[in-house]
Amino acid sequence: MFAELTALTARPGPFARTTTAELWTDxxxxxxxxxxxxxxxxxxxxxxxxxxxxxxxxxxxxxxxxxxxxxxxxxxxxxxxxxxxxxxxxxxxxxxxxxxxxxxxxxxxxxxxxxxxxxxxxxxxxxxxxxxxxxxxxxxxxxxxxxxxxxxxxxxxxxxxxxxxxxxxxxxxPAGFAAVREQTRYAPSLMDGFWAPGPYFGFHTTFRYESELLSLDRYDIYEPHRTRTFYNWVQHxxxxxxxxxxxxxxxxxxxxxxxxxxxxxxxxxxxxxxxxxxxx
CATH class of the missing domain: 3.40.50.150 (Vaccinia Virus protein VP39)
Structure with missing residues (x-):
């Protein structure tokens, strides 16, 4: 469990993965x-x-x-x-x-x-x-x-x-970037069931990339039969x-x-x- 939680807070490289299409086609x-x-x-x-x-x-x-x-x-x-x-x-x-x-x-x-x-x-x-x-x-x-x-x-x-x-x-x-705070939060059915129709546990982690003026909101969604990760990048x-x-x-x-x-x-x-x- 410790290794899994550590992975949740590991910082991916800038735009290492994108999932934009999944948000609109799932x-x-x-x-x-x-x-x-x-x-x-x-x-x-x-x-x-x-x-x-x-x-x-x-x-x-x-x-x-x-x-x-x-x-x-x-x-x-x-x-x-x-x-x-x-x-x-x-x-x-x-x-x-x-x-x-x-x-x-x-x-x-x-x-x-x-x-x-x-x-x-x-x-x-x-x-x-x-x-x-x-x-x-x-x-x-x-x-x-x-x-x-x-x-x-x-x-x-x-x-x-x-x-x-x-x-x-x-x-x-840049003013929008200044307001971004790094954090991790967890909730059952994170965001009121937004991420899946059935039960799930959700982790939301925010990262800042100072030199790139880039932020990431990553959502790790654990369902009974699968785990999915969504990346919401914001270039400032x-x-x-x-x-x-x-x-x-x-x-x-x-x-x-x-x-x-x-x-x-x-x-x-x-x-x-x-x-x-x-x-x-």
Missing amino acids: PHLSERMLAAHLDPDVDLSSYRASFRARSTAWLTARFGLGPGSRVADLGCGPGLYGNALARSGAAVTGVDLSLRSVLHAAADARRDGLPARYLQEDYLTWRSGERFDLIIMIMRDLGALAPYDRRRALWTVTEHLAEGGAFVFDVDS FTPASIRAELHAAGLADTEILGDVAGSPFDPESPYFAVIAAPVS
């Missing part, structure tokens, strides 16, 4: 993730409803969205942003790994007669041959990816942005570090903001937003 987890998306009062899988309303209103006005506009939402989830933007008349394409979320988004769009389509695809490899006036990646998705996958995501953006188009996304900041960026990654993909930041609702940049905020465009 039947039980995808159901719980969808429920978190749809809860209007929490900032877990999506921003809470009050913020989304401000954010989609700002996006619509800032980029002049309406009939004839083309929008892509990478990591669209259940279409909370995509369908709101489609109400302007813009043609929206949402891309997400989760079939459950994509079906929910498409059903809502059909019910409301919105010009939106939703694809169950991996946006790291998705290539449609289309060009979009606006591409969004909301809820700090980029920082959950390993460096190689971030490059792949940004190349997806580069290959789909129209001339004069914009890419809007948000990331975690400075404006300079995200600028470097954008430039490597042929993109340039045109504006640094406080959030995806257009607030001014605040270095004390746990996250910030970026508007980027293809390098001229």
Whole structure:
């Protein structure tokens, strides 16, 4: 038992393993993730409803969205942003790994007669041959990816942005990293049954990687018939570090903001937003 507990607190190398796809494709987890998306009062899988309303209103006005506009939402989830933007008349394409979320988004769009389509695809490899006036990646998705996958995501953006188009996304900041505390906690049915439909014991361990501005929340889940481990990596960026990654993909930041609702940049905020465009 001592050796097993020691292993639970062993620090893995940065991005040594990723399990992002499992969160969105496992039947039980995808159901719980969808429920978190749809809860209007929490900032877990999506921003809470009050913020989304401000954010989609700002996006619509800032980029002049309406009939004839083309929008892509990478990591669209259940279409909370995509369908709101489609109400302007813009043609929206949402891309997400989760079939459950994509079906929910498409059903809502059909019910409301919105010009939106939703694809169950991996946006790291998705290539449609289309060009979009606006591409969004909301809820700090980029920082959950390993460096190689971030490059792949940004190349997806580069290959789909129209001339004069914009890419809007948000990331975690050094102020957010400063608030991360290393800890381990244990509970039966950790997070109220989030991780499995039956009984289990869960361990949640948080690690900080100082020089990389990287954090990890690792969840070790012990069920009667199996043990699973999930890794939630969060890369924190400075404006300079995200600028470097954008430039490597042929993109340039045109504006640094406080959030995806257009607030001014605040270095004390746990996250910030970026508007980027293809390098001229």
